[in-house]
Amino acid sequence: MVRIEFLGPIAKESLEMEATTLHDVAHKLSDDSEVKEWLSTCAVAVNDTLVSSLDTPLKSGDKVSLLPPVCGG
């Protein structure tokens, strides 16, 4: 099981799912009506490191974070 966390303004509790790569995560979240609208503008981190490929492998216990558009300062 990997844990999916939604950061900042995405008003959603974290959830757990089976996934071996980010392809699986993308596929499962595309069915989630609460999250779907955020996917096009979110960056993705695996265990707190930003990643840029859907082929990124996942193992049990990994944390996947979705980071919506930012505005610090």
Place this chain on the structure above:
Amino acid sequence: MVRIEFLGPIAKESLEMEATTLHDVAHKLSDDSEVKEWLSTCAVAVNDTLVSSLDTPLKSGDKVSLLPPVCGG
């Protein structure tokens, strides 16, 4: 008479001379052994405004300042 002032590190008291343009000032200072070496690196102000032409007219009471290379901060 115009008054010539030497600013910063030029160790020279101010002096007065007859001059109708900066051409006259340039000519007279070129004979001054203390000042001569500074002329190539000094900017010139007339009545506290930097000027860029030797044709700048001068009248009695004007102040001509020589500004050697600067380094503030």
Place this chain on the structure above:
Amino acid sequence: MLELHENALNVPDILSRWYQKERSNNYGAYLSFVGTVRHENGIEGLSFDLYEPILKRWFEAWQQRAKAEGAVVKMAHSMGDVMVHESSYVAAVFSPKRRVALELIDAFVEDFKATAPIWKYDLKDGVRIYAKDRSAPIAGSGLLETRQ
């Protein structure tokens, strides 16, 4: 030096403390940037969420980049509510010479705005509203979007 504070920053304290800490370390230039909440759009203030693990990594990478140029970066940011005319952000660079500091502060602040995992909300009538229109997707966003 990354400082996270609840609510508004004490800017005089921060600018002074950093100055005193570094003034004898032979940095000729100290550049600082302070961000203050403006009165606009009828807001009472702003509110901030941040995600500390990624913010720390981002900042550590900047410390390394600064160090390679003989410089030091520092940053303070607010968490939670910061009212109009209070300050939420201070960034600073110390370097031996001025060009490095002038260029680093610019690059640091711009990268901060584009990348640091911090989310801003307007406070209106006591309600927190995500400042979506002023927010920027982090580079590489949209990875999980499935195109059908």
Place this chain on the structure above:
Amino acid sequence: MLELHENALNVPDILSRWYQKERSNNYGAYLSFVGTVRHENGIEGLSFDLYEPILKRWFEAWQQRAKAEGAVVKMAHSMGDVMVHESSYVAAVFSPKRRVALELIDAFVEDFKATAPIWKYDLKDGVRIYAKDRSAPIAGSGLLETRQ
């Protein structure tokens, strides 16, 4: 706001005082630059002469340039001796948005270095030595040189 002080600047006081003065004037960005005397070349400190009439005109022209962009510039500089690890120069820009402030502080500091009528001396064994090799002729210098 152009402040000239005898000897070293009280940097915490200046940065704090300017912040407090402008913090409610809706400037989102406050950029400041502090110049501190470095321990190098065996000096005990630096010493400064300045020519106030032209310095004031130069600064007033910058105030106008800043005002045209909705910004404010401030500057403090030392006169006389400033010892190693003391500070001799503070410059600041306040502006509604960050890009204007980031660009103005850079242009202001560089123009200051190239143009402001201030002369620097090294202090060595109590003697004041003109820092000729680090000084730059003001644009247009050499006007009075007669070429024979």
